[in-house]
Amino acid sequence: MENKCKLSIVVAIYNLEEYLPRCLDALVNQTLQEIEILCVDDGSTDSAPQIVDEYAKKYPKKIKAFHKENGGEFTSRNYGLERATGEYITFVDVDDYVELDWAEKLYTAAKENDADLAVCAFERIDLETNKVTSTDMTGFGKCTKQLNGNDDFVTFINPAPWNKIYKREILKDLRFLPLRGFNDAMLLTECFTRINKITFIPDVLYHYYLRGNSQIHTVNEQDVRNLRKYLLEVKKFYKDSNKYEELKYILDIMAFLHLGVSVMYRASYDPKINIKEMTKETIKYLNENFSTWRKNPFLTFRYSIKKGFKHIGLWGVSLLYKWNMTMVYIRVYRFLVDKLKKDIKF
Secondary structure (H helix, E strand, O other), X not given: OOOOOOEEEEEEEOOOOOOHHHHHHHHHOOOOOOXXXXXXXXXXXXXXXXXXXXXXXXXXXXXXXXXXOOOOHHHHHHHHHHHOOOOEEEEEEOOOEEOOOHHHHHHHHHHHOOOOEEEEEEEEEEOOOOOEEEEEOOOOOOEEEEOOOOOOHHHHOOOOHHHEEEEHHHHOOOOOOOOOOOHHHHHHHHHOOOOOEEXXXXXXXXXXXXXXXXXXXXXXXXXXXXXXXXXXXXXXHHHHOOOHHHHHHHHHHHHHHHHHHHHHHHHOOOOOOOHHHHHHHHHHHHHXXXXXXXXXXXXXXXXXXXXXXXXXXXXXXXXXXXXXXXXXXXXXXXXXXXXXXXXXOX
16 A cells, blocks of 8 residues: 655654744644654653643644653654654754745655655754854755765765655664764765665755754764764675775765864864864874775865865865864864854855
8 A cells, every 4th residue: 555644754852842833833734745743752851742742632643742761862863763654754853943845845856856865955043143144955956866976966965864855765774873963964874875866956945043052063072982983883884785885985075074074173162172183083093994085086176176165175174184284274164163154064
């Protein structure tokens, strides 16, 4: 029998009672009707559990309410993922909201193009000022791309799970890893071994709110150690899937981008971390485990100049790493973000 549920939406909830109604109102009023909304309360201590139950009672055909002991966001997403029945699966953060045609546009694009993954554009909004700080994922335009080892376009897909829908069979046995702040990137990287086609929608359909105390803005030494550990697990997953040789350049550039570029920048804000020593350790780690980052065909000037500003920037950072000038990169990055208020995302 054909699956009647077209899209499962997993909402991981921990407190944030003031934003929950806005989030759920947008979901229950989606123009795509054949959806299920799995609200997973992760042991909230405010009125969020009661709000979830009220919505589940009001919309019994759409909302499924679950309550569990606190275990962290990745456990809530996995809890919902394991109970999802939809043809496609997506995730929403409780303090964000979506356009009313968000689900329909993503699902329609995925079906029309027989895509394993559909991705839309989104905007970042400062929670305090309610001002849009940046718009992301518009650069691909409206297109469908084949994933293979000859093009690194997947490197520049924002890894967040909420501006995309996954074909359920792609996720099947995959789960978010117990990794604070980077489990979405690791899941997406593992999905690359199973994805054939990705379709893009340039419409801004998701509104992501930036909170100063969000875990994405803080990285400590344990987070760095965890990421190193799980990057090796992802590499093993590639080898076990017989995809390593085909996709090793993509995997290695992903390791460099997330560990070398993103994490080192964030870690530099922790006064307990000797960031100069940590970047040296990172270079050593990359050399030993993701060695093609140094001679990666996707990190050459000739390749990057054809791909645009972001790619040229990544190539430039890789040069500074190769020249042991990582502190120059970090100081420039922090100056642009802190002083000039430029929201730079690769």
